[in-house]
Amino acid sequence: MRRIGIDVGGTNTDGVLLEGERVVETIKTPTTDDVLGGIRTVLDGIPHHDIGAVVIGTTQFTNAVVQRSGLNQVGFLRIGLPAGRSLPPLVGWPSDLAEVVRGETLMVRGGIEYDGRPFEQLDEQAVIEAANRFADHGDNAIVVAGGFSPVDTRQEDRAAEIIIEHHPEAQVTVSHRLGQLGLLERENAAGLNACLLKLAQSVISAFASAIDQLGFGSHTRLFLTQNNGTLLQVEEAVKYPVLTFASGPTNSMRGAAALGGVSDGLVVDVGGTTADFGALVSGYPRQANAAVEVGGVRTLFQLPDVLSIGLGGGSRIHSNPLRLGPDSVGQRLPNEALSFGGSVPTLTDAAIATGLLHIEGTSTPDLSNPGEVLECAATMIGEGADRMKLSAQKVPLIAVGGGAFAVPETMSGISEVIRPDYADTANAIGAALAEVSGTVDRVFRDIGHDAAVAEAIHIATEDAVTSGADPELVEVIEVEDLPLAYLPGDARRVRARVVGPLK
Amino acid sequence: MSRNLDAMDVDDLAVGAWIIGTGGGGSPYLNHLNMQQIAATGRQFELVDPEELDDEAQVAVVSTMGAPLVMQERLQDARDVARVVELMGEYLGAPFDAVMATEIGGSNAFQPLMAAAHLGLPIVDADAMGRAYPEAQMTSFAIGGLQPWPLALVDPRGVEAIITNVPTWKWMERASRALTIELGSMAATCKAPRSGAEVKRWGVSNSMSFAIKLGARVREARAAHEDPVAAICDATEGRVLFTGKIVDVDRRTTGGFLRGTAKLSGLDDYAGHNVELDFQNEWLVARLADEAIATVPHLICLLDATSGEAIGTETARYGQRVALIGISAPPLFSSPAGLEYVSPRAMGYDLEPVDPCP
Numbered sequence: 001m002r003r004i005g006i007d008v009g010g011t012n013t014d015g016v017l018l019e020g021e022r023v024v025e026t027i028k029t030p031t032t033d034d035v036l037g038g039i040r041t042v043l044d045g046i047p048h049h050d051i052g053a054v055v056i057g058t059t060q061f062t063n064a065v066v067q068r069s070g071l072n073q074v075g076f077l078r079i080g081l082p083a084g085r086s087l088p089p090l091v092g093w094p095s096d097l098a099e100v101v102r103g104e105t106l107m108v109r110g111g112i113e114y115d116g117r118p119f120e121q122l123d124e125q126a127v128i129e130a131a132n133r134f135a136d137h138g139d140n141a142i143v144v145a146g147g148f149s150p151v152d153t154r155q156e157d158r159a160a161e162i163i164i165e166h167h168p169e170a171q172v173t174v175s176h177r178l179g180q181l182g183l184l185e186r187e188n189a190a191g192l193n194a195c196l197l198k199l200a201q202s203v204i205s206a207f208a209s210a211i212d213q214l215g216f217g218s219h220t221r222l223f224l225t226q227n228n229g230t231l232l233q234v235e236e237a238v239k240y241p242v243l244t245f246a247s248g249p250t251n252s253m254r255g256a257a258a259l260g261g262v263s264d265g266l267v268v269d270v271g272g273t274t275a276d277f278g279a280l281v282s283g284y285p286r287q288a289n290a291a292v293e294v295g296g297v298r299t300l301f302q303l304p305d306v307l308s309i310g311l312g313g314g315s316r317i318h319s320n321p322l323r324l325g326p327d328s329v330g331q332r333l334p335n336e337a338l339s340f341g342g343s344v345p346t347l348t349d350a351a352i353a354t355g356l357l358h359i360e361g362t363s364t365p366d367l368s369n370p371g372e373v374l375e376c377a378a379t380m381i382g383e384g385a386d387r388m389k390l391s392a393q394k395v396p397l398i399a400v401g402g403g404a405f406a407v408p409e410t411m412s413g414i415s416e417v418i419r420p421d422y423a424d425t426a427n428a429i430g431a432a433l434a435e436v437s438g439t440v441d442r443v444f445r446d447i448g449h450d451a452a453v454a455e456a457i458h459i460a461t462e463d464a465v466t467s468g469a470d471p472e473l474v475e476v477i478e479v480e481d482l483p484l485a486y487l488p489g490d491a492r493r494v495r496a497r498v499v500g501p502l503k
Numbered sequence: 504m505s506r507n508l509d510a511m512d513v514d515d516l517a518v519g520a521w522i523i524g525t526g527g528g529g530s531p532y533l534n535h536l537n538m539q540q541i542a543a544t545g546r547q548f549e550l551v552d553p554e555e556l557d558d559e560a561q562v563a564v565v566s567t568m569g570a571p572l573v574m575q576e577r578l579q580d581a582r583d584v585a586r587v588v589e590l591m592g593e594y595l596g597a598p599f600d601a602v603m604a605t606e607i608g609g610s611n612a613f614q615p616l617m618a619a620a621h622l623g624l625p626i627v628d629a630d631a632m633g634r635a636y637p638e639a640q641m642t643s644f645a646i647g648g649l650q651p652w653p654l655a656l657v658d659p660r661g662v663e664a665i666i667t668n669v670p671t672w673k674w675m676e677r678a679s680r681a682l683t684i685e686l687g688s689m690a691a692t693c694k695a696p697r698s699g700a701e702v703k704r705w706g707v708s709n710s711m712s713f714a715i716k717l718g719a720r721v722r723e724a725r726a727a728h729e730d731p732v733a734a735i736c737d738a739t740e741g742r743v744l745f746t747g748k749i750v751d752v753d754r755r756t757t758g759g760f761l762r763g764t765a766k767l768s769g770l771d772d773y774a775g776h777n778v779e780l781d782f783q784n785e786w787l788v789a790r791l792a793d794e795a796i797a798t799v800p801h802l803i804c805l806l807d808a809t810s811g812e813a814i815g816t817e818t819a820r821y822g823q824r825v826a827l828i829g830i831s832a833p834p835l836f837s838s839p840a841g842l843e844y845v846s847p848r849a850m851g852y853d854l855e856p857v858d859p860c861p
Binding site for chain 2: 080082083084085086087091092111113114115117119120147148181182183184279286305387388389443482493
């Protein structure tokens with residue numbers, strides 16, 4: 001099957017056509033303000049026949065939250081009284097974002113215990129009243145979040161049903177669908193999702209109509225990529241735009257893994273301003289498992305564990321003592337760097353001065369110690385790689401990005417440095433190669449480690465197959481079993497993730 | 504000397520209490536958020552030195568028992584903590600003069616503030632652990648042989664209980680734990696009330712102001728781009744035992760506790776060496792090449808090497824760069840009477856206690 005992968009970055013929109021894992025075509029074009037223009041240019045440049053899927057990775061939704069632009073108002077319904085009254089929805093949000101998003105914030109009786117017993121029965125009458133208040137207030141994007149809802153989803157689902165019955169314009173995000181344990185963080189994720197719904201509707205329908213207008217056949221399916229490097233169907237993306245957060249670095253690392261032919265090792269993407277390090281485990285980025293803030297909001301999103309250091313091709317050289325960055329000329333490199341006739345000495349200039357790098361139309365800059373500058377960069381990269389490593393064992397390092405010239409050939413703890421072809425479109429390749437995933441995060445009780453893990457994998461696999469994965473080829477990517485302190489008996493929280501290729 | 508705690512003290516307490524939680528005690532995040540809401544209204548809390556208490560003063564001793572995970576899903580309302588203090592007052596037939604923490608390490612450090620926010624009581628600058636410990640009987644009051652009963656317990660749904668009598672502190676832990684579990688593994692408790700004289704004689708004095716000062720030192724070090732780990736060692740008279748990265752974490756539950764081992768691989772001065780850290784909710788024993796270099800009752804703190812932020816036994820993960828520091832426990836806990844409750848042997852290790860800063 002042939003696939004097109006597109007990555008919409010802040011600067012460039014990249015596209016690739018893949019046949020299996022072989023790169024047939026690559027295109028790079030500036031990202032347009034409306035995003036769509038860049039995507040159209042990419043699609044225009046690629047033959048349209050026999051395309052099974054177009055997969056788009058975009059940072060638009062993350063940017064909307066970070067810039068507080070294009071967001072809609074959200075009504076919140078918390079299920080959990082009589083607990084939690086002093087920590088209402090939106091508590092802890094940055095005030096500028098809360099002001100934009102805040103609709104009615106209501107709380108009703110209900111909730112679940114860790115073992116699945118009800119904490120309290122859902123107060124359905126109060127939910128009806130809440131639905132009416134949301135309608136009166138004009139809140140159409142609604143969040144429903146209840147205590148321990150990932151353990152038993154029925155109260156949240158029932159509340160959503162009641163809200164839609166009494167407020168037909170409502171579009172409800174139930175927290176368990178975004179769900180890890182941690183009520184506030186889960187509710188926050190649902191809130192970020194709900195405030196993007198209007199934007200998602202317009203952006204994603206524009207993507208779909210672009211595909212239609214360009215004459216792809218009905219056999220061409222459109223997907224977005226999500227933060228864990230897997231596919232998101234358009235119908236899902238419209239409901240859960242928040243799942244696209246941080247898909248950029250994930251796609252870049254997945255693409256690097258495929259290009260480098262490495263499934264376990266390190267990746268470094270050296271750009272103009274930063275070098276981003278990640279670790280690959282079974283071809284997927286290792287995930288950070290602490291609370292992650294997005295636009296200042298605390299969530300438990302599964303985001304790739306990325307270490308950024310302020311070193312890139314545009315990093316400024318400081319002398320006495322010699323130091324690189326973190327300030328950088330970034331995108332202004334072709335105007336401001338010494339070799340391009342500018343006045344700022346950068347890492348790129350040092351590479352040109354030593355002959356490591358040849359760029360047409362540049363002159364050899366006058367630098368006193370370019371060799372030392374490159375050594376300094378190599379030391380910084382070596383330290384970053386060492387920090388991401390988990391064992392003393394040597395691992396391969398895949399170097400991608402425009403500043404990858406700064407990565408030295410040999411480093412302690414690194415078995416080899418791989419510089420794959422097409423490295424500058426690794427993110428689009430990662431998007432094109434995305435697979436279908438299924439996940440679960442739930443508390444299991446009194447069935448022991450083996451049975452709990454087996455059950456979790458079963459649930460995750462069903463989830464993946466429902467989303468279109470080939471059941472024959474589903475693989476387990478990650479299983480985490482966390483026994484729970486202070487809970488009686490054998491209670492354990494199991495998180496599992498499986499992936500498989502599209503059927 | 505009495506002083507008022509403001510919004511910044513509340514923030515500093517969250518950082519300091521998490522560090523001396525020695526990996527357990529639960530993250531203070533949610534309780535901190537609760538008190539931030541109240542402090543933001545300009546509300547201040549009165550902190551009194553134990554020496555200022557009348558001998559006859561009645562002091563409520565509060566903590567919330569349960570599983571940290573449940574606390575993250577059933578967000579606690581400060582009113583429940585206030586209610587359990589009221590309930591105990593009703594049972595005793597006399598209102599309290601002040602409130603104090605059982606456990607200054609972790610989320611429970613905020614419990615007296617939560618009660619005080621609604622009751623207006625002063626907070627005693629003391630606790631009964633000087634850190635976090637896994638079990639409720641591991642307190643200076645138990646070591647002092649003080650009376651373990653009565654105990655009041657409250658659930659937000661209106662379940663209220665008094666345990667009127669028990670033969671030993673261990674029985675109080677067992678009876679209150681059983682009730683807590685039935686209530687969904689979370690309940691606000693008010694422990695056996697203490698007289699001013701008892702708090703002065705047996706409490707860990709000035710532990711709350713110490714936690715606040717520790718948090719302030721970390722904040723100042725970060726702002727000045729100085730090393731927060733060095734600032735923590737300086738403030739606690741502790742020392743760095745090891746620096747490295749976490750290469751393995753093995754967790755299991757036995758008897759309702761999170762137990763396990765974290766393995767650290769050395770960096771910088773410690774390259775080529777490995778440390779194993781055993782935990783039961785809190786970090787209990789640190790071994791370098793099979794030799795114990797720090798054990799309970801002394802404080803073993805695992806910190807992010809760069810930010811100085813504490814790392815909990817539930818959140819430690821592969822790849823984190825860490826500094827391990829050791830701090831001596833207050834002398835009462837390493838006395839023969841203290842060791843009966845909090846020695847390595849009391850927690851199931853065939854080891855003599857090792858003070859990391861002798």
